[in-house]
Amino acid sequence: MFAADPRYLVKGGHGNVDDISDRIIKDGDIHHWPKAQQFSNHAKGCPHASVDDESLSFTGTSIFESGHLFNKQRHNLDFKVKIQESNGAISIKFSIDDQDSVGNFMVLNYESPHDEEIYGLGLQYTQWNFKGVKVPIITSEAGVGRGAEPLTTILNVYGSKGGNHWTTYSPSYSHITNKKRSFIFNTTTIGHLDFHSFVDRTTALFWHVPSVELILQYGDSPKALAGGVSKRIGTMRPMPDWIMNGAIVGLQGGELVIK
Numbered sequence: 001m002f003a004a005d006p007r008y009l010v011k012g013g014h015g016n017v018d019d020i021s022d023r024i025i026k027d028g029d030i031h032h033w034p035k036a037q038q039f040s041n042h043a044k045g046c047p048h049a050s051v052d053d054e055s056l057s058f059t060g061t062s063i064f065e066s067g068h069l070f071n072k073q074r075h076n077l078d079f080k081v082k083i084q085e086s087n088g089a090i091s092i093k094f095s096i097d098d099q100d101s102v103g104n105f106m107v108l109n110y111e112s113p114h115d116e117e118i119y120g121l122g123l124q125y126t127q128w129n130f131k132g133v134k135v136p137i138i139t140s141e142a143g144v145g146r147g148a149e150p151l152t153t154i155l156n157v158y159g160s161k162g163g164n165h166w167t168t169y170s171p172s173y174s175h176i177t178n179k180k181r182s183f184i185f186n187t188t189t190i191g192h193l194d195f196h197s198f199v200d201r202t203t204a205l206f207w208h209v210p211s212v213e214l215i216l217q218y219g220d221s222p223k224a225l226a227g228g229v230s231k232r233i234g235t236m237r238p239m240p241d242w243i244m245n246g247a248i249v250g251l252q253g254g255e256l257v258i259k
Contacts (some may be wrong), residue, residue, distance in 0.1 A: 004113050006058070009134045025231050027062075028134075033158045034036055047105065061084060061086075062079070062082060062083065062084040062085075063081075063082070063083040063084075065080070065081040065082075065083050066078070066079065066080045067079055071147075075095055076096035077097065077103070078096070079094070079095065079096050080093075080094075080095045080099075081093070081094055081095075088217065088228075089215050089216065089217045089228070089232070090215070090216045091213060091214070091215050091216075092213070092214045092215075092216065093211065093213045093214075094106070094211060094212050094213075094214075095210060095211035095214075096210050096211070097182070097210070098210065103210065104207070104208055105191070105205055105206060105207045105209075106205070106206045106209055106210075106212060107203060107204070107205050107206075107213070108203070108206075108212065109201050109202070109203050109204075110201060110202055111201050111202075112131075112177075112195065112201050112202040112245045113179065113200065114199045114200060114202065116129055116131060116178060116179050116199045117177060117178040117205050118131050118172055118175050118177055118195055119175060119177070119178075119222070120172070120175035120176055120229075121135055121137070121171060121172055121174070121175050121193070121205040122137075122167050122168065122170050122171040122172030122174070123170040123171065123172075124166075124168060124171075125142065125146065125165075125167075125168065126146060126165040127165060129238075130175070130193075130195050131195050132195060133195055133197055134192055134193070134194045134195065134196045134197070135171075135192060135193050135194075135195070136166050136168055136171070136190075136191075136192045137171045137172070137173055137190055137191050137192055137193065138171065138190045138217060139168070139169060139170065139171060139190075140163075140167045140169075141161060141163060141167060141169075142161065142163055142167050142168055142169050142170070143155070143161055143162050143163010143164065143167045144161055144162065145163060145164075145217075146162070146163045146164055146165060146167065146242045147164055147165055150193055152164075165194070167243060171195065173185035173187065173191075173204070174229055174233060175193075176219075176222060176225040176226060176229065178222075180218055180219055180220065180221075180225070181216060181217065181218050181219075181225070182216070182218075182219065182225045182228055182229050183215075183216060184213075184214070184215040184217075184229060184233060185204065185206075185212060185213070185214055185215075186212070186213035186215060187206055187209055187212050187225065189206050189207050189208060189209040189211070190207050191204065191205045191206040191207050191209075192204075192205050193205075215228070217232075241243060
């Protein structure tokens, strides 16, 4: 559920974790991300970690679980999980108290049938169904070319503006599926959603975050699912009337170039 990759904890000559985070954000290269690892799975008796002080309680429509994780190196993690039903949705909150500061990202895994179709993820230009691909949730320049050659390569050589299929100004973890369910991850951190590495499950990675909330909703149609998501995260205000009168011109380069 929570893991640390030593490549991202190097101090000194090879840079530190903040330098690497900056490079990931700038380049938008998903291959820079650490590989998801399993810190503990006490339900199956993971040999690499153990759990103690585990407790389970029920209050009304809520379920609380907490416990203490430690591995062979005696790194300590306290975890809490709260599951609650509210307004026709299921809220699942995960939180980690990383006492030894050994972790730098959280990974959540959940089942996803092989024929599940994934739609959404914010402003996306190229892909329609995301099943079978790994999608970075990193705000960046969308790019010109976005994989079309030789345009993309030329623009990358002169300013790194070519982009790729996943570069976007406004990504989001929110998505709906053809299995009549929607997912909203309530977090502001960067990360990725991996619908590719495993046929029967999805891996969600969140960078530098101690807690994440997943809101799971169900609906009878894509319209109902999209409406449920909109009620949770909000909708755009109507465009002003003047938007349809005349041209909107964008000039690049700042005031000196425009003048």
